[in-house]
Amino acid sequence: MTLRNLLNIKYPIIQAGMVWCSGWELAAASANTGILGVIGSGSMYPDILDHHIKKCQSLTKRPFGVNVPLLYPDLDQHVEVILKNNVKIVITSAGNPAQYTQILKSEGVTVLHVVSSTKFALKAEQVGVDAVIAEGFEAGGHNGREETTTLCLIPQVVAAVNIPVVAAGGIGSGKAMHAALSLGASGVQIGSRFVASKESSAHQLFKDLVVDSSEGDTVLTLKELAPVRLVKNDFYKKIEMLYHSKPTKRELYQLLGRGRAKKGMFEGDLINGELEIGQVSSGINEIKSTADIVKELVSEFNETQVKMAKIELPV
Amino acid sequence: MTLRNLLNIKYPIIQAGMVWCSGWELAAASANTGILGVIGSGSMYPDILDHHIKKCQSLTKRPFGVNVPLLYPDLDQHVEVILKNNVKIVITSAGNPAQYTQILKSEGVTVLHVVSSTKFALKAEQVGVDAVIAEGFEAGGHNGREETTTLCLIPQVVAAVNIPVVAAGGIGSGKAMHAALSLGASGVQIGSRFVASKESSAHQLFKDLVVDSSEGDTVLTLKELAPVRLVKNDFYKKIEMLYHSKPTKRELYQLLGRGRAKKGMFEGDLINGELEIGQVSSGINEIKSTADIVKELVSEFNETQVKMAKIELPV
Numbered sequence: 001m002t003l004r005n006l007l008n009i010k011y012p013i014i015q016a017g018m019v020w021c022s023g024w025e026l027a028a029a030s031a032n033t034g035i036l037g038v039i040g041s042g043s044m045y046p047d048i049l050d051h052h053i054k055k056c057q058s059l060t061k062r063p064f065g066v067n068v069p070l071l072y073p074d075l076d077q078h079v080e081v082i083l084k085n086n087v088k089i090v091i092t093s094a095g096n097p098a099q100y101t102q103i104l105k106s107e108g109v110t111v112l113h114v115v116s117s118t119k120f121a122l123k124a125e126q127v128g129v130d131a132v133i134a135e136g137f138e139a140g141g142h143n144g145r146e147e148t149t150t151l152c153l154i155p156q157v158v159a160a161v162n163i164p165v166v167a168a169g170g171i172g173s174g175k176a177m178h179a180a181l182s183l184g185a186s187g188v189q190i191g192s193r194f195v196a197s198k199e200s201s202a203h204q205l206f207k208d209l210v211v212d213s214s215e216g217d218t219v220l221t222l223k224e225l226a227p228v229r230l231v232k233n234d235f236y237k238k239i240e241m242l243y244h245s246k247p248t249k250r251e252l253y254q255l256l257g258r259g260r261a262k263k264g265m266f267e268g269d270l271i272n273g274e275l276e277i278g279q280v281s282s283g284i285n286e287i288k289s290t291a292d293i294v295k296e297l298v299s300e301f302n303e304t305q306v307k308m309a310k311i312e313l314p315v
Numbered sequence: 316m317t318l319r320n321l322l323n324i325k326y327p328i329i330q331a332g333m334v335w336c337s338g339w340e341l342a343a344a345s346a347n348t349g350i351l352g353v354i355g356s357g358s359m360y361p362d363i364l365d366h367h368i369k370k371c372q373s374l375t376k377r378p379f380g381v382n383v384p385l386l387y388p389d390l391d392q393h394v395e396v397i398l399k400n401n402v403k404i405v406i407t408s409a410g411n412p413a414q415y416t417q418i419l420k421s422e423g424v425t426v427l428h429v430v431s432s433t434k435f436a437l438k439a440e441q442v443g444v445d446a447v448i449a450e451g452f453e454a455g456g457h458n459g460r461e462e463t464t465t466l467c468l469i470p471q472v473v474a475a476v477n478i479p480v481v482a483a484g485g486i487g488s489g490k491a492m493h494a495a496l497s498l499g500a501s502g503v504q505i506g507s508r509f510v511a512s513k514e515s516s517a518h519q520l521f522k523d524l525v526v527d528s529s530e531g532d533t534v535l536t537l538k539e540l541a542p543v544r545l546v547k548n549d550f551y552k553k554i555e556m557l558y559h560s561k562p563t564k565r566e567l568y569q570l571l572g573r574g575r576a577k578k579g580m581f582e583g584d585l586i587n588g589e590l591e592i593g594q595v596s597s598g599i600n601e602i603k604s605t606a607d608i609v610k611e612l613v614s615e616f617n618e619t620q621v622k623m624a625k626i627e628l629p630v
Binding site for chain 2: 010011117118119136137138145146147148149150151152153155156159169170171173175176178179180181182183184215216219220244246279280282283298299301302304305308309311313314315
């Protein structure tokens with residue numbers, strides 16, 4: 001089963017479902033280009049998710065999915081909204097997929113699960129997910145503790161499981177997509193690049209920051225809670241300072257507080273907000289429409305095909 | 316100028332010069348397969364280096380190089396030995412290449428410099444190196460502070476400089492080599508895979524550990540001194556424990572002491588030694604001869620070419 005057949009998409013690309021950045025507008029625009037559009041439900045109450053799904057359905061006839069981080073509250077209600085609206089693809093992340101895979105599969109939903117290690121990929125396969133999304137250390141947002149990079153992770157997961165493996169983390173160009181497929185991935189999931197799209201619901205100031213960012217501007221932190229890659233802004237500097245005093249988990253949670261991600265990514269408070277983005281942001285230099293981004297990914301992939309075909313290693 | 320022309324090699328592969336693992340035996344075996352063999356001088360006194368170079372020259376007519384970490388003592392004597400023996404390729408790392416590039420170039424030596432960021436790649440180009448080796452976060456041994464992974468680093472360095480870029484970090488297979496070239500690299504440098512070769516001078520116990528290692532078994536640490544990726548063995552656990560007490564640099568140096576790397580990698584003390592290796596070690600499952608490793612790299616690269624050529628993305 002190829003990823004394109006599994007998801008009924010033209011290109012083996014998934015637009016990552018991201019908190020505060022991927023609502024109906026990005027998901028519908030993505031789906032209409034022939035990739036899988038995904039609504040990120042992690043930042044939505046059930047009624048908001050319901051609204052986004054309905055709006056997306058009104059704008060595209062192509063399939064799209066919903067990302068469900070398994071560490072958030074309202075899980076049962078989210079799943080209810082998804083099933084009620086007849087969404088046929090769900091991507092679970094950040095938690096144990098056993099329970100919800102069973103529920104979703106029994107309703108005919110295709111389930112993909114995000115993992116950061118071969119161990120978790122095998123567990124996900126065991127509970128019956130249709131594909132895994134293997135995400136490397138360089139990815140934005142929540143991430144694994146083992147810090148395995150995409151380049152090291154993908155070949156190992158591919159060797160271990162018998163279901164399609166989607167590569168995520170560090171992929172924002174047709175070249176990187178080509179690299180991921182060379183490693184044996186069946187497709188790619190792209191997040192940061194779509195944060196900097198016209199249709200993303202990220203605040204304009206956050207989009208501008210992504211475009212202006214340089215190598216070394218992000219860091220994987222808060223490993224004691226749930227590791228997350230974010231921009232080293234003033235809020236991060238507070239985390240860093242707190243670390244000097246060997247904080248308890250509770251003190252870290254207190255500093256994090258509530259609504260940090262919304263404040264940063266959605267409301268554009270670049271000083272006090274939490275700004276989740278991947279390392280690849282330093283290579284993103286322009287805000288474009290989702291259609292133009294996908295066109296560019298495909299044409300760069302095809303150019304890379306041509307260039308690579310010319311390389312011959314004598315045996 | 317292609318990397319193959321620049322270095323006069325058959326395959327665009329550099330066997331990394333590594334402390335305690337790459338002496339004359341590995342360098343000569345590598346050179347004889349058609350890749351660039353490299354002697355790692357970082358663990359050698361000048362007279363030992365002289366011996367290794369002479370021995371290597373007696374075993375191969377092909378070009379080979381010497382790696383010179385710019386943070387070690389005896390630098391001038393090392394360079395003298397290199398020039399006296401008419402070695403024509405030097406790879407500098409871990410320091411500012413300005414001074415030694417000039418000296419070496421004026422003697423007709425081809426100089427490559429290892430970098431971990433685009434900023435340092437541009438500086439190296441500016442001082443006249445012939446190529447840069449861009450090394451990602453996943454690489455073993457000494458590494459950068461910015462933690463940029465190979466997948467994110469290579470396209471950016473390639474876009475920034477006008478000299479060949481060699482990809483390093485996370486590359487131990489033909490697939491990964493294909494991925495690196497897709498990203499725009501002119502070639503690859505491979506370390507960990509050659510540690511687990513028959514000809515490497517690593518202790519047998521260390522080779523066995525590399526072959527047995529799993530995802531998450533290495534970590535980038537000692538960032539206050541010079542960041543280094545090593546195995547999380549008992550010695551590392553002592554570092555970790557020391558970190559709980561907010562150590563000074565001096566205390567870290569004291570714990571590190573002298574001869575840790577030799578003890579671990581060369582003498583096989585897996586408990587008290589420092590064991591430098593890359594993340595890719597978890598994907599290395601057998602100790603093979605250098606000739607067989609290179610054969611496998613080339614055939615897997617060519618298989619990946621064929622497989623990738625079949626993928627077509629409709630425009």
